[in-house]
Amino acid sequence: MPSSDTIGQHFHASELDFVKQAKDWVNQAASDYRLVQTKLLNPRQRYIVQTIVNQQSDLQMVENGIFTQAESQRVVxxxxxxxxxxxxxxxTLLSLNFPVKFVDIRHKDVLGALIHAGLDRSGIGDIVIDSNHGQAQVVVDSVLVPFIESSIDKVAKAKINWQILAADQALIKEADGQEQFLLVSSLRLDVVIAAAFNVSRAKAQELIDSDQVQVNWAQESKKDRQVSLKDVISVRKFGRISLESLSGQSKKDKIKAVFNIIHR
Incomplete structure (x- = not known):
């Protein structure tokens, strides 16, 4: 495997702690010839792990988040x-039912109940809500199930009971956003935001300066940060962007990029 310094050059400084953790997982699997399980990871984290696994010819990486196209998945x-x-x-896939006539349970309510109970976000996967039928489903690390069942009996002030479901009972997760091909002058954060949401670059910079922007679920204040493959950019009141692929440059030296864009 290439040295830590060589691998680290391909990632942002803020990601280097995770890169080290990912290298540890890969080294364990390679040196001990055993299966190694990660925590639940976001798309950018999985991309980093895949990049490191690809340096090893005798290892495989498999992902699972129970829901089809799950954003949060565990890697083996x-x-x-x-x-x-x-x-x-x-x-484990957990489900709760709620009376739609009396309460409207949303994603933030389920996540809030779990976090408020002291659970770490890395043990919680995707949450899918079926408001029409009064059902919410959430994927969690199986080790957390006994605690959740015994300690969390209310969500959004509604009394609830948890039920364990088989994976084939998972709700259909609707695809988020639309893929869009864009030509951008660079992959600077402000340039990408301006192009994706059709706003001026000055407006994009204003959003960054006013703490309205997160990259991979962390606040980002650097307007010139370079956006990388699978980075997820969240812009308050505008939506989310993820860089899906790059395909060279146009005749006018613009970067050809495909983004997945969710408009709020």
Whole structure:
């Protein structure tokens, strides 16, 4: 595997602690010839792990978040001859029902109840709400299930009971956003925001300066930060952007990029 310094050059300074953690996971799988399980990871984190796994010819990386196209997924790193099964991910699908006539439970309510109870975000996967039928589903690390069942009996002031479901009972997760091909002068954060949301660059800079922008779920204040593949950019009141692919430059030296864009 390339040295830590070489790998680190490809990532942002703020990501280097996670890069080190990812290298540790990969090294464990390679040196001990065993399956290694990560916490639940966002798309950018999984991209980093995949980049490091790709340096090893005899390892595989498998993802699972129970929901189809889950944003948050657990990764298993294992020797390529291992047959990785769903049970290797130790994830559980929990469901709760609520009376739609009396209460409107949203994503933030379920997440808030779990976080308020003291659970770490890295043990909580995607949350999907079916408001028409009064059902919410959430993926969690299986080790947390006994605590959740015994300690959390209210969500948004509604009395609830948790139920464990099989993975094939997961609600259909609607695809978020639309893919859009854009030509951008650079991959600076302010340039990308301006292009994706069709605002002026000055407006994009104002949003960054006023703490309205997060990159990969962390506040970002650097207007000249370079956006990387699978980075997720959240802009308050505007939506979210993720860089999906790059395909060279145009005749006028513009960067050809495909973004997934969610408008609020």
């Amino acid at each position: 790193i294992a020797p390529e001859f291992f047959e990785v099964e769903d049970s290797d991910f130790d994830l």
